[in-house]
Amino acid sequence: MSPPKRCWPRWTPVLADRRRRQEKACYRCPAFYCSCHDGGIRAKLAKLTTGEILEISRFKEQIMSLRLEGVSKSLDGETHIYPVDLELQKGSMNVLLGPTSAGKTSVMRLMAGLDKPDAGAVFWNNQDVTRRRVQDRDIAMVYQQFVNYPSMSVYDNIASPLKLQKKPRAEIDDRVQEIAELLQLAPILDRKPNEISGGQQQRCAIARALVKDVGLVLMDEPLANLDYKLREELRSEIPKLFAASGSIFVYATTEPEEALLLGGNTATLWEGRVTQFGPSMDVYRRPVDEITARVYSDPPMNFLPVRKAGNLVTFPNGQTAQAGDELALLPDREYRAGFRAHHIEVGGRPADKLAFEAQLVITELTGSETYIHLEAAGERWIGLIPGTQTFEVGQQLHIGLDTANLFYFDHDGQRVGLPRAETGRVSA
Amino acid sequence: MSSITLQKLAHAYNPDTRRDADFALKEVNHTWEDGRAYALLGPSGCGKTTLLNIMSGLLQPTRGRILFGEKDVTAMSTAQRNIAQVFQFPVVYDTMTVGQNLAFPLRNRGMEASYITERVQRVAQMIGLERHLDQKASSLTADLKQKISLGRGVVRNDVNAILFDEPLTVIDPHMKWELRTQLKSLHREFGHTMIYVTHDQTEALTFAEKVVVMHDGLIVQIGTPQELFEAPAHVFVGYFIGSPGMNFMPVSVEGSRGEINGYTIGLESDYGNPVGRVVLGIRPEFVRLTKGAGLPVTINQIRDVGRQKFVNATLFDTEINIAVNAGVQIEADMTNIVFDPAMISIFCDDWRIEGSPLQKLTEGVA
Numbered sequence: 055m056s057p058p059k060r061c062w063p064r065w066t067p068v069l070a071d072r073r074r075r076q077e078k079a080c081y082r083c084p085a086f087y088c089s090c091h092d093g094g095i096r097a098k099l100a101k102l103t104t105g106e107i108l109e110i111s112r113f114k115e116q117i118m119s120l121r122l123e124g125v126s127k128s129l130d131g132e133t134h135i136y137p138v139d140l141e142l143q144k145g146s147m148n149v150l151l152g153p154t155s156a157g158k159t160s161v162m163r164l165m166a167g168l169d170k171p172d173a174g175a176v177f178w179n180n181q182d183v184t185r186r187r188v189q190d191r192d193i194a195m196v197y198q199q200f201v202n203y204p205s206m207s208v209y210d211n212i213a214s215p216l217k218l219q220k221k222p223r224a225e226i227d228d229r230v231q232e233i234a235e236l237l238q239l240a241p242i243l244d245r246k247p248n249e250i251s252g253g254q255q256q257r258c259a260i261a262r263a264l265v266k267d268v269g270l271v272l273m274d275e276p277l278a279n280l281d282y283k284l285r286e287e288l289r290s291e292i293p294k295l296f297a298a299s300g301s302i303f304v305y306a307t308t309e310p311e312e313a314l315l316l317g318g319n320t321a322t323l324w325e326g327r328v329t330q331f332g333p334s335m336d337v338y339r340r341p342v343d344e345i346t347a348r349v350y351s352d353p354p355m356n357f358l359p360v361r362k363a364g365n366l367v368t369f370p371n372g373q374t375a376q377a378g379d380e381l382a383l384l385p386d387r388e389y390r391a392g393f394r395a396h397h398i399e400v401g402g403r404p405a406d407k408l409a410f411e412a413q414l415v416i417t418e419l420t421g422s423e424t425y426i427h428l429e430a431a432g433e434r435w436i437g438l439i440p441g442t443q444t445f446e447v448g449q450q451l452h453i454g455l456d457t458a459n460l461f462y463f464d465h466d467g468q469r470v471g472l473p474r475a476e477t478g479r480v481s482a
Numbered sequence: 483m484s485s486i487t488l489q490k491l492a493h494a495y496n497p498d499t500r501r502d503a504d505f506a507l508k509e510v511n512h513t514w515e516d517g518r519a520y521a522l523l524g525p526s527g528c529g530k531t532t533l534l535n536i537m538s539g540l541l542q543p544t545r546g547r548i549l550f551g552e553k554d555v556t557a558m559s560t561a562q563r564n565i566a567q568v569f570q571f572p573v574v575y576d577t578m579t580v581g582q583n584l585a586f587p588l589r590n591r592g593m594e595a596s597y598i599t600e601r602v603q604r605v606a607q608m609i610g611l612e613r614h615l616d617q618k619a620s621s622l623t624a625d626l627k628q629k630i631s632l633g634r635g636v637v638r639n640d641v642n643a644i645l646f647d648e649p650l651t652v653i654d655p656h657m658k659w660e661l662r663t664q665l666k667s668l669h670r671e672f673g674h675t676m677i678y679v680t681h682d683q684t685e686a687l688t689f690a691e692k693v694v695v696m697h698d699g700l701i702v703q704i705g706t707p708q709e710l711f712e713a714p715a716h717v718f719v720g721y722f723i724g725s726p727g728m729n730f731m732p733v734s735v736e737g738s739r740g741e742i743n744g745y746t747i748g749l750e751s752d753y754g755n756p757v758g759r760v761v762l763g764i765r766p767e768f769v770r771l772t773k774g775a776g777l778p779v780t781i782n783q784i785r786d787v788g789r790q791k792f793v794n795a796t797l798f799d800t801e802i803n804i805a806v807n808a809g810v811q812i813e814a815d816m817t818n819i820v821f822d823p824a825m826i827s828i829f830c831d832d833w834r835i836e837g838s839p840l841q842k843l844t845e846g847v848a
Contacts, residue, residue, distance in 0.1 A: 421711025
């Protein structure tokens, strides 16, 4: 028994899923409101044909969660990825943040099944898919390079994954129009990839990845090859696309600000290790160690050595401050304090601030702000101050630093103290 | 070393040059002063690479002349022009050591061995490669290789100019900070004329003393980073510089009074009666959220990037961005905005118009 054609208006997993959540689902056909099957949900599975059951199990298998358990990878005897544990939920945006060759692409390839891990396992909805071929997984990937079929029009490029799935023409057309609208490709659907701009080419590649409504979308630095302004534009669109799709998104980037703008969760990567995973703002504000703090700071985080004795912290300039609760309990010894560039203040000497004499190495203007590179306390610091400030290179500056903005790290790089503003904050 | 003058320079890739639109590079008259650091900024396809290729001699211009100092070099080959160029991707000789790579341009010109050693040593020290001098270049990471390219660009002190074509595109954000400062130090130290081509506003503004902004084959503004930010000459500069770019909204202007949907905006200059498409421009940094004063907005989205928050709001039919400093709380009853009157720009048919100063300053927003 096959369901009558007319109740399959727009059979897409998104609709099916929305239906399922509303629990008004017709399990015999994927129509939104089905009048052919008497409300559908009352139809017993036993009455269905094998084909229908397969169709149902296919969308049931859509990834709800993706879990990596102790996944590691070596290449030529050299450890590439140290055991990674990550759990990503359906409908979440997950940013992999780290410098080049930190292992972002390797982790994505393991998630996708393009590479098999040496140890550990990948689970979808608690089912081990480690040995499953990439073709049989429910994924799409967008690369840094714009990958499109040069001989096909934008329309055919976007439609290609659906054609492979042998979807009906009308459904393909609906779906392509819908996604083209979302990505502002509608006016150029009949052009060839080499007749459109780089930004449009990447939009086309993104559209192709999203059109088949997969459970897992992997984006490997998708904006890196685009112009600055185009990047800005597309970056603000990606969260919207993601919200519309309900898939698990994984997005690799080297830029901390991009990670914050995308929101969601961040996993920071460094030399093949995931150093921290959590809500993006949380990782930014409460990094667990020095490496995470460095990875999540642009301009780079500034450091200075401090000595802790009892519940007092002594700074290189001789000033002291109260050690926070966490730090006060630790042994008396040298620690490192870290702070972000925008916490440096120039000029004035408020009594409650740390005061340093710094030598100006170089200034960089951005129009609205000024970056100052300083030598202070035997360290190299970068400060970000508002407005356009003109200084002489080599000039001595009075620098103010609020101890409330300091992170503290021990000799292993573990964080042992948070800025005062963060200690009261409840971790999300 | 000498200044570089572009006289009535224009270029079209196809032989038909009857219309203005046929030109990939529209007429340019500009002098690159000796020893200055410039950036050539614009999106892809704006003609910046065309201009660069004409200066380096890879391309013959359709019209106009190029002078190095007083000398016309328009017909000269790249080699004769005596220019160094650093490309987007590192170009190094893998079989040579770092030191040999750096020495290559000097050795080619038959410099004395003692001079070469001294010069290579100095450049290597400036770019932090002195520990790697005897290492094979092939064993280095992409970042370090690009450092070699930069070093080789500045190793000769007799070049007329050094052209950089997006040299930091493939570099990690953290490494960019280091390379950018090194490039600035190299400029201070050696005093070459440097022209840095990029689409990245941060790189352009932080590197250059003067930034040349190109759009659609045309130079739309030449200015210091501050001038580009505070007084963009063209709406494109307002949009392209700054992240997010400038907010624009239609306005009707009469003298020193602007009007947006019935709301009066006090302006700090007298603009007379501009005829054409008049637009008010204000940067997100100079818009302030208030509880009731000024223009009404609907907040759509707030994005927190740590040191700042970006608020996206709708003002009548226009989408605008507002930058809010980290310390400032955004409250539910902040439903209006005011503009910093000193930072308002008025554009007529895309170009900035300067008003005449008022006798007496008026209040910001009535």
